[in-house]
Every structure is written in C-alpha cells, then in structure tokens.
Amino acid sequence: MSFIENIKSRYKSGNIVEKIIYINIAVFVLMLLLNTFSGLYSGDSSWFLKWFSLDDNYNSLLTKPWTIITYGFLHAGFIHILFNLIALYFIGNLFIEYFTQKQLISFYLLGTLFGGLFYLFSQNYFPLFQGKSSYLVGASAGISAIFVGIATYLPNYQLKIRFIGFVKLWHITAVWIALDILGLSGENAGGHFAHLGGALFGFLYVNQSSNKELKIWDKITSIFTSKKKPLKTVYKSPKKTTKSNKNSSLTQQQIDAILDKISKSGYDTLTKAEKEFLFKQGRK
Template sequence: MKENVLTSFIRDTYKTTSIIPYVITGQVVLFILLHIFDLITFSEKTSVDLYTIFYTESILPVSFREFLSQPWSLLTHPFIYTSLWNLLFDCLWLYWMGQLFLNLLHTRQFNSLFIGGTFVGAILFLILGFIPLLSTQPLYWHTTAFGLAAIISSLVVLVPNYEIRLLLLGNIKLKWIAAVYLGFQFAFLISTNKAAALSYLCIVFGGMLFMHQLQRGKDWSNFFIKKKRKLKVIRNNYENQKLSEQGYPNQQEIDQILDKISLKGYESLTLKEKELLFRASKKEN
C-alpha cells in the first residue's frame, strides 16, 4: 500500500534529534493561533480581547515583578511573532544556519547552543531590567533572535571563510554575512530596546566563546551527558574503534579536522575529510 504523502512528510521531517523542525512548527502554529484571535477580536465575535491577552501573557516582560506573574513566558516567548516577514526571515535563517552547523558538528552541540543562547539571553534580559536606565519604559522580548545569534556567531569562529551563494550577489563569505546580520540586529535593538541589545551582544560573544572552547577540546554541550562509570570505559573505547572501522571517525580524527578548519577554513578540507565530518555529525543523530 502506497504511503500517504502527508504521513511521509511528517515522518521525514520529524525523524531527527535536531530541534529545528519543532521550533519552526511551534512558531508557525502560534503565529496562526495569534492571528485567529486577532480576527475574532476584530470581528467583535466576543467582548474579550483574545489577541491582547494571548500576546501579553506569552511575551517576556523586562520587569521581574511582571515576569513572576507569568513565569511560563520564559518558555513561550521564543515562539511569538506578530509579523509574517519577521517569522519567515527567522525561520529561513534558523534552517539555513542550522543545516550548515549540523553538517559540521553534532546535533547535541547545536541543540545545547541554540537553547542555551535563547534562555541565557532571556535571563540576562530580566536581570538587566533591574537597571533603571535600561528599563525607562515598558519593554518586552520575544522571537528566537538570541538563539540565532549564538548559532551564527559560533559558525563565524568555526568556518569564517565558508562561502554562501546569494541571489544577484554571488558567493559571499560567511563572516561578512554574519557581520551584516548581527550588526543590523544590534543597531536596531540599541535604538529600541537597550536591555535586549546588551543581552544580544553577550550572546554573540557567548556563541563565539562556545566554539573557541570546542576547538580547544572543551565541549560545553557534554554537560548534558551523564558521565559513565569507569567500568564502562573499555567497552566504549572498543565501540569507538568498531565505529571507526565501519567508516565513522573517532574523536581524535574529528579534533584534527576541526583544528584544520580553524587554521585554514572549511574549504581546505579534502573530500574524504568532509565525508568523515559529515558521518560524525550523523553518528549521534
């Protein structure tokens, strides 16, 4: 029996440990729901302003006192978008930059960096709200801009000279694309939301530091892995050797490839090294 197209699409899309499809789905679903409430409110089908209630209860307020009355906003704020273009823009950036990251490194590292950037940025935003100069007017935060900043800034450290082909502009190095993207985002925020701008800047440097430490052999995403007892070390070494024999690179080979990328750029890798890096990224998926 031929498989249903929708079933096949759902299986292929969500059969992954990457959070990318889940984040995009959540953003789209809540965007649609928010604007359904807007239509209901506009058509005066109800006296309750569902749009305003749903929106204000889901975004992250800069005031810690307001946050205590809606703590769930720490989880909901990355999925809230009011502009279709803003939603489309962020979803495309998340997909493109996410796929580039996953082609080079592990899903665990991507998930840790994206989630960490999103929520550490939100916490910094709340902390900066205590400074009167930064909260002179009612401010709020939503979207996944912090998480995207962490991913993009980390890729600048990993593969700064990686070229991306842009329509009408040709091949542009990632470092220049990132500089324009991050620069415009920061310039916009500093003029409208200083607490968010400073948080954004911290997350940019945090993403770069994450990748710098990874290149030095310190993987901060290992914090989320349970440490195995020493009794199992021999077994794990044997399994790593077996995986290497089956075509998967061991950790030493991965480190050597990452060092080469750091020194000479992604383009300096041979086809075999690119293949090994690709297999390594899929080994933990």
Template sequence: MIALLLILVNVLVSYKGFKDHAFFDRYKFSVDSIRLYKDYKRLITSDFLHVSWTHLLFNMLSLYIFSSSVEAYLGSAYFLLIYVVSIIGCNLLTLLIHWRDGDYSSVGASGAVSGVIFAAIALFPGMRMGFFFLPFFNIPAWIFGVLYVAFSIWGIKSKSDNIGHEAHLGGALVGMGMALLIHPEAFAQNYLPILLITIPAIVFLYLIVKRPHLLLVDNFYFKTHSDHYSVDHKYNEERVTRQQEIDRLLDKISKRGYNSLTAKEKETLKRHSRSAS
C-alpha cells in the same frame, strides 16, 4: 530533524498567538511579569511567538539556512542545547538592560537564531555569508560577525528603532560560547576572528553593568540611581506582593470558605483591607 521540529513549533505557537491575543500576552517577554510576578516561563516561551508572518518567515528562513551545518557538525542534541541556551541568554541580557523599564516587552526567535548563526561562525569563520537584500554580495562569516556585533551595540545604545538588539547580541554571544565549549578545538583554530567578534561585545557588556551612564543605558537597577526612584520601585514591588497575597487568600475562601483561614491569614486579610480603604 531538530531544526525542522523547532521551525514547526515556532509556526504553530506563532499562529496561535496571531489568533489569540490573550495567549500572546500570556507568553510574551514582559519585564514586569518576569521581575514582579516571577513568571520565568516567559524567558523561553516568548521566543516561539512572532508579531507577523513576515517576522516569523525571516527568522525561520535564517534558522533553516544555518541549522544544517551546525546540527550536522555537532549533532542534534548539542544543536538543541545551543538553541535553548541562546534563548535564555538573549532574554537575560534583555532583562538586564531593561531592568527598570517595566513596560518593555518583546517576542521572536531572533536571539536563538543569532545563537545558531554565531555557533556556525565560531565553527566555520571562513564560510561566505550573503544578505537577503544583496543576494550577489557576500563576505567571510567572521567579518559579518564583527559588523553584526557593532550594529547590535549601536542599536542598543542609540535606541533608534524597534529591533531587539539586546536579544540579538545576547543570543549571538551565548551561541558562540556554547559552540566553543562543545568543540574547543575551534577556538584554537580560529581564535583571531573569534576574539575580534567577542572582545568588543564583552567590553560593552562590562560597561552596561559597571558604567551604564557612559552608554546612556539607565535601565539596570544600580545603587547610584536616585533614592526617589528606588523608593518608588520598592513601593511598586510591595504593592504587587500584597495583591498576590490577597488573591491567594480570596481564592482559598472561594474554595473552602472563610473559616478555612488561619488566625494569621484572617489578620493579614483585615490589615490589607484596611490599607486599601
């Protein structure tokens, strides 16, 4: 029932986004909006938006196929926990990798769906998994997991397409990790395939954080980056902060009048006005 409710919410929110571009822009994942404006709700809301009916249908069909086994095995509450935590995990990894790419944005439930799929793989690594484009060909789930992680790592490093590989990888790892925390016996029973899936991904994440230059991942704000870019980045953050302060003061004036400002606020407004002139 939780899976069906999530599908319904995805359909309704996505449909609203299809019709209302302002709504879509307000709730999509956006690096600048999250980093500079602290609009953290986008870490959740972006996963309920999609760019097209095809995008939505593919994600919801995948969610429907894999949700039943996970929800039935762990229960609805734990299934919902895996879904929500996978959303956060996929978007945090995306934010980490695109930390300095302010224009980067994304939408879609792929990260959360990957979390559900890899929770199922952790619990049932021997189940057979097929492909939409090859309906009569299937492989053990753990082999699919290894190939999926390898493809995601290649996609992140190569930047050769417009797919959110970062979200896929982040959601997959968090979903698998949550399933193992909820049902630790699964690791004892299936430790070999789980390690084959997770070790390459963990090594890759370590390199992203500690050795980003080796992977040509240059978006995480790192102390080894040039001073010129650091100063420019700092200036942009200060500019946004200054504008937010001006907006707050102007909003206060419009509601209560200029005399409602404190002496310090009046001085702040004058200082900002002089710097902008």
C-alpha cells in the same frame, strides 16, 4: 493523505531545524486564531501574548517563569517570523552539518535564555528605558546563538551570496552583530540586547568547549540533555576498545588535523583522500 496528516508526516521526518520551524509556525497560527476569536467576543485579544511573552519587569518573571523561554517561540507579525525562520533554516542546517541536532536545540534554548536575561538587565539598568514598558518576543536570540556558535567554530567557512560572491562566515557574523550594536538606542533596543545575549552565549560555549575538558557550559546544557559531554562534531566517532591505544591516538590526530583545516579554509578545500577518510570514520 489529508493536509493535517501531511503536515504530521513532514514534522516527524524532518530534522531538528525543520521541527523548530514547524513549532514556531504552529504557535504563530494559534496566536492569530486566539486573537481573532477573542476580538469577536470583545475580549482581550492580546492575552495569549501577555501570558507567554517576556515582560520587562523582574517581578513578572517570578509569577511567569516560563516566559524566559516561551518568548522565543512567539512573533509580533508575519514579516518578523518570516525573516527569523528563513535565517534559522539556512544557519541551522549549516550548524548540524558539523554538530549534532541535540546541540542545536541546546543552542536555541540557552541562547533564548541568555537573550532574555540580557533584555531584563537592559530594561532595568539603562536610563533610556526608565518609565517605559515593553515585552520581548522572537526567535532571534536563539538564532544568534546558533549563528555565532558556528561562526566561532568555522570563521573562514565561505558562503556564496548572489551578486556578491564568496564571503567568509565571520564577515557576515560581524555585520550581524554590528547591526545589533547600532540598534541599541533605537525603538527595538531591548530586542537588540536580547540578540547580543544569544550571540554571547554562542561564542562562549564554542570557545570554552574547544578544549576537551568538561566546562561549565556543558553543565548548563545538562538541563536540556541527559548526558554531560563536551561539544563534538558529527565527524568524530567513538573509540573502539578493539583498537590499540597507538592506532586510536594516530586516528584522532588525523581527524583533528582535518577538522582544523576545515575551520580555517572550509570543507571544499579537503582533498579526496581526506574526505574519504572522514566519511569512513563517520560510519564507524
């Protein structure tokens, strides 16, 4: 099997997190190649970046509306893409343990959208940016939406960090957001505004979808998904018409109680019977 065929095979068999990572890497390599060949012919080596990055001017968005999303697949350098994709790999795979892969892509795209809007607002409102020109690239806004979304749903979930030990997810998220807030007046202030925009979307989506009624955020995500439905976890199974209403209600109460326990203390605190019950429900 050739190298290209091996990459194609890995892409097809990978989950949505791995697919997004492959797409980001492919775009990064393409940008490097185009910049290199453009430079050899004494052309504008940054034309690709200018065409797909998000400019700080509202008028530019009118002529290049796709940039409100495409900037989330561009990166300024190797270190930039490396740290973003490492974060996406770990956070994204944790996210799809509890939610669907379609929900993850919705978080990524809509977090990118909200981040872009926050960036545009900051560049055109605050005096700090007057007389300055900039553009926005990076997947951080989409990643922030995923990170804050899963942290809002499972705030007490514990991650084991080397040399530190077990740390609750909301503690890590608080540090993540605090760093962005502290950087609002720095060199990459526009980028930090975008991160906060993505984070705000992640929080609002999960918070609004905690109720089982259809919310406005579900209507927004219908742009990217074919069906309108509230946020749900992968443990929930569709109701079967062959069961009585009483049994269905009791089963749903058991699922809700277990999921509430997971959100407060983490999956590892479940008893063996509770884990087996979730497993059986997930296979129905």
